[in-house]
Amino acid sequence: MPNCINLSVGEPDFSPPSYALEAGFEAAREGKTHYSATNGLAELRRALSEKAYKDYGLTYDPDSEILVTAGGTEAILAALLAWLNPGDEALIPNPGFVVYEPSVLLAEGVPVHVPLLETNGFWPCPRDVTSLITKRSRVIVLNYPNNPTGAMPSYEEIATLAKIAVERDLTVISDEVYEKIVYDGSRHYCLATFPGMRERTLVVNSFSKTYAMTGLRVGYVYGPKELLSPLWLVHQYMVACVDILSQHVALAALRGSQDFVRDMVSEFDRRRRFVVERLNEITGLHCTLPKGAFYVFPNIEDFGMPSDRFAEFLAREAGVLTVPGSAFGSGGEKHIRLSYAASYKKLQEALERMEKALRKLT
Numbered sequence: 578m579p580n581c582i583n584l585s586v587g588e589p590d591f592s593p594p595s596y597a598l599e600a601g602f603e604a605a606r607e608g609k610t611h612y613s614a615t616n617g618l619a620e621l622r623r624a625l626s627e628k629a630y631k632d633y634g635l636t637y638d639p640d641s642e643i644l645v646t647a648g649g650t651e652a653i654l655a656a657l658l659a660w661l662n663p664g665d666e667a668l669i670p671n672p673g674f675v676v677y678e679p680s681v682l683l684a685e686g687v688p689v690h691v692p693l694l695e696t697n698g699f700w701p702c703p704r705d706v707t708s709l710i711t712k713r714s715r716v717i718v719l720n721y722p723n724n725p726t727g728a729m730p731s732y733e734e735i736a737t738l739a740k741i742a743v744e745r746d747l748t749v750i751s752d753e754v755y756e757k758i759v760y761d762g763s764r765h766y767c768l769a770t771f772p773g774m775r776e777r778t779l780v781v782n783s784f785s786k787t788y789a790m791t792g793l794r795v796g797y798v799y800g801p802k803e804l805l806s807p808l809w810l811v812h813q814y815m816v817a818c819v820d821i822l823s824q825h826v827a828l829a830a831l832r833g834s835q836d837f838v839r840d841m842v843s844e845f846d847r848r849r850r851f852v853v854e855r856l857n858e859i860t861g862l863h864c865t866l867p868k869g870a871f872y873v874f875p876n877i878e879d880f881g882m883p884s885d886r887f888a889e890f891l892a893r894e895a896g897v898l899t900v901p902g903s904a905f906g907s908g909g910e911k912h913i914r915l916s917y918a919a920s921y922k923k924l925q926e927a928l929e930r931m932e933k934a935l936r937k938l939t
């Protein structure tokens with residue numbers, strides 16, 4: 578469908594900062610084309626250790642408590658392969674990022690869905706979490722700012738779940754890859770900063786979203802040595818090490834000016850406000866203003882159509898590609914996900930088209 582406007586992709590429509598890319602070219606020219614240490618370039622781990630301290634006051638030893646991975650995707654799978662025995666239960670958000678459930682299944686674990694309800698700001702209700710914990714529960718996966726909903730919990734909401742994790746002795750995989758993409762002066766609180774959490778949390782992060790580096794595949798995990806070392810082994814046999822040139826790009830991105838991130842987020846913010854306002858002008862659509870990431874997750878319930886049929890309708894009749902909420906689990910059924918990582922002009926055109934097409938249904 579050549580004339581479609583694609584709002585289905587989960588990646589920034591920006592290029593990485595040029596000074597970071599230049600560091601990659603430079604490394605190539607200097608012949609830095611060999612394996613790095615399995616856990617990542619020493620300089621990069623040192624820079625990541627400094628970042629954890631600067632951003633959150635957290636101390637992680639660069640040699641034993643930081644692992645550089647092939648994106649957050651590898652980090653999540655490595656964590657689950659490392660920490661689930663066959664039959665162990667992993668609590669995952671529903672709707673949730675598409676990688677969680679297959680990764681639990683690859684680790685021969687049992688996915689247990691924690692509902693994220695719109696009425697609760699798309700954050701797990703403590704009562705639901707407690708009722709889903711059994712003797713086989715081993716891990717809980719949390720993700721904020723959230724994909725697909727864009728939701729951001731408050732400090733208190735995170736603290737309540739952290740307390741449950743401590744009381745029920747769960748290991749937490751905290752997926753924080755959108756940490757820098759937050760709006761309205763919201764603050765991101767790293768899960769490991771909450772009482773009792775550093776020792777039980779694997780913080781997953783990535784350069785993909787913050788520096789628009791999705792194709793370069795650099796992510797990382799912070800965790801105490803005892804939690805992190807089995808991931809390191811899994812990682813060693815899956816990828817040996819992350820692409821060395823990409824690691825040089827990541828290092829330069831981290832060490833350079835952070836204006837790039839600020840400017841990108843401010844442009845996302847402009848688009849976010851526009852998209853939510855326009856969606857709410859369309860009869861039948863209801864959309865809350867998300868506080869993070871670059872997605873909106875409008876409610877399509879009024880149309881009385883399954884989300885996959887609704888997304889297909891939009892593709893065929895409006896030429897706009899979105900993702901059916903059901904792709905993120907049964908809990909997404911009454912929604913579609915739109916990414917505003919597309920130019921303002923494209924977004925304007927897409928919303929015009931959607932409004933026109935959806936008039937036929939009301």
Ligand SMILES: Cc1ncc(COP(=O)(O)O)c(C=O)c1O
Nearest residue numbers: 587648649650674724783785796
């Ligand atoms: C919530 C979440 N976690 C992790 C990732 C993984 O990204 P990457 O593997 O590019 O770091 C994504 C990508 O879309 C995501 O949305």
